[in-house]
Amino acid sequence: MRPPSVARGLLRALLPAGVRDEAVDELDExxxxxxxxxxxxxxxxxxxxxxxxxxxxxxASVLASGSLDVDGRPMxxxxxxxxxxxxxxxxxxxxxxxxxxxxxxxIAVLTLAxxxxxxxxxxxxxRSVLLRPLPFPEADRLxxxxxxxxxxxxxxxxxxxxxxWDVRDRARxxxxxxxxxxxxxxLTGGEQAERVSAGxxxxxxxxxxxxxxxxGRTFAPGEDAAGAETxxxxxxxxxxxxxxSSDPAMLGRSVTLDGExxxxxxxxxxxxxxxxxxxxxxxxxRRANLDRGSFELIVIGRLRDGVTQEAAQADLDRxxxxxxxxxxxDRGMGIVTRSTERWxxxxxxxxxxxxxxxAVSLLLLIACVNLANLLLARATGRTRERALRTALGxxxxxxxxxxxxxxxxxxxxxxxAGLGLAALLIRLLRQFQPGDIPRLAExxxxxxxxxxxxxxxxxxxxxxxxxxxxxTPYRFLASALRESERSVAxxxxxxxxxxxxxxxxxxxxxxxxxGAGLLIRSFSRVLDADRGFATENRLIAExxxxxxxxxxxAALLIRxYVSGLEAHPQVISAGGVSMRPLSGxxxxxxxxxxxxxxxxxxxxPWASWRLITPTYLETMGVPLVAxxxxxxxxxxxxPWRVVISQRLAESLWPGEQAVGRVMTLxxxxxxxxxxxxxxxxxxxxxxxxxxxxxxVYLCCGAGMSPVQxxxxxxxxxxxxxPAMRDVLRALDPNLPLYNIRTFEELxxxxxxxxxxxxxxxxxxxxxxxxxxMAGVYGVLSWSVSRRKAxxxxxxxxxxxxxxxxxxxxAQGMRPVVAGLLLGLAAALAVSRVLSSxxxxxxxxxxxxxxxxxxxxxxxxxxxxxxxxxxxxxxDVVAALREE
Amino acid sequence: xxxxxxGEFEHQVLLGVLRQGGRSYSAPIVMELEAATGRSVSPxxxxxxxxxxxxxGYVRSTKREARVGEGGRGRRTFELTPSGRSKLxxxxxTFEKLWSGTDLLGDRP
Numbered sequence: 007m008r009p010p011s012v013a014r015g016l017l018r019a020l021l022p023a024g025v026r027d028e029a030v031d032e033l034d035e036x037x038x039x040x041x042x043x044x045x046x047x048x049x050x051x052x053x054x055x056x057x058x059x060x061x062x063x064x065x066a067s068v069l070a071s072g073s074l075d076v077d078g079r080p081m082x083x084x085x086x087x088x089x090x091x092x093x094x095x096x097x098x099x100x101x102x103x104x105x106x107x108x109x110x111x112x113i114a115v116l117t118l119a120x121x122x123x124x125x126x127x128x129x130x131x132x133r134s135v136l137l138r139p140l141p142f143p144e145a146d147r148l149x150x151x152x153x154x155x156x157x158x159x160x161x162x163x164x165x166x167x168x169x170x171w172d173v174r175d176r177a178r179x180x181x182x183x184x185x186x187x188x189x190x191x192x193l194t195g196g197e198q199a200e201r202v203s204a205g206x207x208x209x210x211x212x213x214x215x216x217x218x219x220x221x222g223r224t225f226a227p228g229e230d231a232a233g234a235e236t237x238x239x240x241x242x243x244x245x246x247x248x249x250x251s252s253d254p255a256m257l258g259r260s261v262t263l264d265g266e267x268x269x270x271x272x273x274x275x276x277x278x279x280x281x282x283x284x285x286x287x288x289x290x291x292r293r294a295n296l297d298r299g300s301f302e303l304i305v306i307g308r309l310r311d312g313v314t315q316e317a318a319q320a321d322l323d324r325x326x327x328x329x330x331x332x333x334x335x336d337r338g339m340g341i342v343t344r345s346t347e348r349w350x351x352x353x354x355x356x357x358x359x360x361x362x363x364x365a366v367s368l369l370l371l372i373a374c375v376n377l378a379n380l381l382l383a384r385a386t387g388r389t390r391e392r393a394l395r396t397a398l399g400x401x402x403x404x405x406x407x408x409x410x411x412x413x414x415x416x417x418x419x420x421x422x423a424g425l426g427l428a429a430l431l432i433r434l435l436r437q438f439q440p441g442d443i444p445r446l447a448e449x450x451x452x453x454x455x456x457x458x459x460x461x462x463x464x465x466x467x468x469x470x471x472x473x474x475x476x477x478t479p480y481r482f483l484a485s486a487l488r489e490s491e492r493s494v495a496x497x498x499x500x501x502x503x504x505x506x507x508x509x510x511x512x513x514x515x516x517x518x519x520x521g522a523g524l525l526i527r528s529f530s531r532v533l534d535a536d537r538g539f540a541t542e543n544r545l546i547a548e549x550x551x552x553x554x555x556x557x558x559x560a561a562l563l564i565r566x567y568v569s570g571l572e573a574h575p576q577v578i579s580a581g582g583v584s585m586r587p588l589s590g591x592x593x594x595x596x597x598x599x600x601x602x603x604x605x606x607x608x609x610x611p612w613a614s615w616r617l618i619t620p621t622y623l624e625t626m627g628v629p630l631v632a633x634x635x636x637x638x639x640x641x642x643x644x645p646w647r648v649v650i651s652q653r654l655a656e657s658l659w660p661g662e663q664a665v666g667r668v669m670t671l672x673x674x675x676x677x678x679x680x681x682x683x684x685x686x687x688x689x690x691x692x693x694x695x696x697x698x699x700x701x702v703y704l705c706c707g708a709g710m711s712p713v714q715x716x717x718x719x720x721x722x723x724x725x726x727x728p729a730m731r732d733v734l735r736a737l738d739p740n741l742p743l744y745n746i747r748t749f750e751e752l753x754x755x756x757x758x759x760x761x762x763x764x765x766x767x768x769x770x771x772x773x774x775x776x777x778x779m780a781g782v783y784g785v786l787s788w789s790v791s792r793r794k795a796x797x798x799x800x801x802x803x804x805x806x807x808x809x810x811x812x813x814x815x816a817q818g819m820r821p822v823v824a825g826l827l828l829g830l831a832a833a834l835a836v837s838r839v840l841s842s843x844x845x846x847x848x849x850x851x852x853x854x855x856x857x858x859x860x861x862x863x864x865x866x867x868x869x870x871x872x873x874x875x876x877x878x879x880x881d882v883v884a885a886l887r888e889e
Numbered sequence: 890x891x892x893x894x895x896g897e898f899e900h901q902v903l904l905g906v907l908r909q910g911g912r913s914y915s916a917p918i919v920m921e922l923e924a925a926t927g928r929s930v931s932p933x934x935x936x937x938x939x940x941x942x943x944x945x946g947y948v949r950s951t952k953r954e955a956r957v958g959e960g961g962r963g964r965r966t967f968e969l970t971p972s973g974r975s976k977l978x979x980x981x982x983t984f985e986k987l988w989s990g991t992d993l994l995g996d997r998p
Contacts, residue, residue: 028965029936035916036932056932063933 009037010050013057020061029060096411103412110384111416114377118420120773121373122462123427124366130432130455132363134448136356140346143216149315151183151305151322154340162342165303168296169336172329173305174210179321183307184211187290191263192552193249199742201550202245204263205284214308222257222272229289236289239268243276245285263288264552298335299676306346319343357842358763364839365521365770368514370462372774375511376781377470379504381413383788385474386500406475413471414464421463425451428459438762473503504785505821511781512825513832515774516862520833521840522771523854525764528845532757535846538689538698539587540627541749545723546586547730548745549713561711563737568619568715570733576719576726581622582712585614587691588756592616596673597702599658610674613654613700614692617712620705623649623686625718633665633684641707646671646680651701655685671702694756695845723748763843775862779869786818787873797877798885807878814877818870826859895980901926902938903947903969903977912968915939939967947973
């Protein structure tokens with residue numbers, strides 16, 4: 007009866023050679039006895055357990071008793087451990103050596119902890135934001151589909167409804183194609199009416215994602231067909247647990263959305279980015295004669311097994327050509343596919359995270375260089391010890407191992423401390439809520455992050471230890487044994503090596519400082535940029551108009567609400583707008599003018615449009631530059647009248663009067679002619695770190711009304727919130743007021759991720775600076791302490807203290823200057839990766855480079871001055887006598 | 890020769906050797922102990938305990954070369970030493986003294 011061979015092999019591998027045969031024989035015999043007693047399966051299980059446990063238990067017992075060798079024989083004290091764990095002696099030796107110099111050990115471990123901790127923290131972000139796959143099975147087969155109209159300059163636009171259904175019907179390379187349209191509902195029937203976000207999805211949507219509901223089912227094929235029973239709803243996990251306390255009996259019950267009853271047929275699993283975007287999903291119904299002119303659907307497709315993205319693209323190109331020839335509205339149509347990677351993080355966030363990852367890698371590199379330098383200094387101090395060991399028969403390999411063990415031990419200690427630091431940093435990150443970094447709540451120190459840390463620690467140990475470890479003298483043993491340690495300090499090659507290390511440290515930290523400097527300059531540029539609108543004492547809130555309101559009633563409500571607010575003593579003015587400033591979402595249109603030739607490249611320029619009440623611009627503090635504002639008599643449609651932003655006016659009629667001219671709205675689509683009645687000053691209400699918006703303002707009316715209410719208040723804007731609620735309650739007690747923000751909060755929110763990147767990179771750069779300066783200081787002060795006699799001699803021979811000071815500072819600054827030049831060149835070369843994060847600052851911004859370079863040079867000079875001053879205050883007599 | 894007391898497990902292992910006729914190797918001792926205690930016994934623990942007992946002089950071991958027809962590539966056999974025998978006697982006497990005259994468990998008539 008043979009024991010399991012894998013387990014037996016494992017056992018042999020794990021046991022020390024001295025006891026291997028005996029122990030394996032014994033376990034084999036016990037195995038045979040156990041098969042007879044307990045049966046084969048239980049015996050095999052038992053053997054496996056022993057295979058893992060026996061070696062551990064044996065080593066542990068031997069260590070604990072401390073007096074047996076691998077053969078179980080009594081041994082001379084101290085030898086057994088070396089026999090069982092050959093490297094243990096080195097670890098113990100290194101541990102003792104480190105304990106003897108606690109200052110060095112503390113600095114080394116702290117340095118590494120900073121480097122490794124920062125890396126671990128940022129890597130855990132990289133892992134959960136960028137590396138962890140989407141939570142959908144075979145997510146690599148999922149693609150985003152977008153329409154394009156290259157003739158109008160649209161490279162990527164949402165799908166028109168009719169086109170979506172046609173593509174779904176005609177595509178051959180996709181297993182399923184699903185559409186999603188964003189919507190909102192008023193959810194009533196509980197204690198409080200609530201605005202919920204909703205997705206109208208085609209029946210294939212969840213099939214394409216392959217999302218399995220935790221309760222019930224998803225939409226069945228045909229439930230999106232015209233005439234089907236479509237009052238069905240699927241709840242998101244978040245809404246189900248928040249609003250319905252995770253009640254499984256919700257299945258089959260009804261919920262009231264916008265006053266209509268929907269039957270709950272399913273509950274989705276706990277959501278990730280994509281699924282948690284909507285609280286509730288309803289079927290998107292296919293109707294006849296759908297629109298091909300407005301682009302609203304997000305479309306995803308799951309490729310058939312084995313289909314490449316290129317094949318799918320060819321298939322989609324064919325469909326686009328067919329549609330373009332069949333429908334006039336689809337002229338110029340194209341379909342593009344995009345990877346679904348960016349569902350988790352958009353390109354800007356991805357780039358920012360990679361920049362941070364690069365920054366922490368630089369920091370770790372600096373920490374390694376710093377430590378290598380320290381270890382080198384230590385190793386030099388131990389030259390005689392090495393020579394002695396070699397003379398006594400230690401092989402070069404043995405010595406390398408000994409010194410590598412020391413750096414590995416430091417790496418391990420640093421990693422342990424770094425993990426603690428990383429946990430702290432992650433907690434800080436979460437608290438900081440840096441804007442739009444997704445999945446931040448999921449960031450944690452999981453197994454793969456731990457593996458990363460262990461890997462980093464190993465690499466660190468080898469990298470920092472290898473240089474000093476290899477510097478063992480073999481050839482000139484006798485002279486090394488004779489030489490005093492001090493004269494070793496004069497070794498030129500060694501000094502050059504240390505200079506190179508200092509220079510590279512300075513160069514690396516300069517790169518980080520330049521990066522941080524550029525971001526800081528950009529940030530202050532963003533803050534200083536003319537926003538165009540006022541933020542003091544301004545407030546914005548949103549009124550969700552339910553579907554039960556028709557257009558007329560909604561318009562009346564908004565008009566009454568705005569005038570009610572304006573009558574309130576706390577309010578200076580109030581206005582309404584259809585697009586929330588700085589929200590990152592909005593509406594756009596192609597534009598042109600009949601008296602302007604269309605652009606030569608055939609593209610249509612694009613402007614954002616918003617519906618406003620006549621009081622909006624005034625409430626925002628935006629002055630009119632020319633013409634007049636809307637009045638109560640103006641209305642949305644015929645005759646079409648618009649107020650446009652100054653930049654838009656300039657783009658159409660540069661240097662000319664715009665008021666009174668005619669422009670074309672929705673150029674390339676409905677081509678409406680509109681009279682320009684006024685020109686408003688520019689504002690950056692789309693993105694603070696971008697050019698001012700090209701904006702077309704349309705007057706509300708004709709059943710169209712804005713739902714974002716802006717308020718300019720007397721005194722603190724928050725104080726006006728109760729008044730806002732009171733006025734609304736008087737008009738309709740069922741309407742909630744939500745998303746209330748001061749303008750300061752809007753601005754702060756839109757800058758959050760920029761500020762976060764800046765602060766983090768700034769903090770990293772500061773740490774890097776401190777490390778580099780510690781390196782400069784350490785090397786120089788070590789060198790001064792070894793050159794006491796020489797310096798003493800110089801002073802004794804009449805050198806002035808000033809000239810000694812100059813000599814030493816100059817010596818210290820030489821590698822610094824080299825590092826500065828190197829760092830400036832390197833920063834110039836790589837700062838381009840930052841360009842997407844910059845605003846009105848060039849990656850090669852001279853001022854930043856000069857400031858940073860100067861600051862670093864000053865800091866380095868100070869780091870050199872301290873040891874130099876120490877040298878000038880030498881007790882000359884004592885220094886000379888020492889030699 | 891140390892005079893310190895035997896640990897409980899070492900005591901059991903030593904008794905296991907005795908019950909095997911004063912001369913045995915570790916596999917039968919493991920089985921013997923399992924039968925006596927009704928619990929699973931770790932072979933590694935017995936392995937280590939035997940070597941520790943040897944170090945303290947209560948058993949001595951010999952390593953036989955492997956022979957044809959006999960399992961193992963050189964089984965180590967442990968044998969009670971006189972010192973081990975007297976240690977067992979001594980601890981038995983101690984325990985009997987301590988037990989005599991007590992009826993704590995209520996199992997005396």
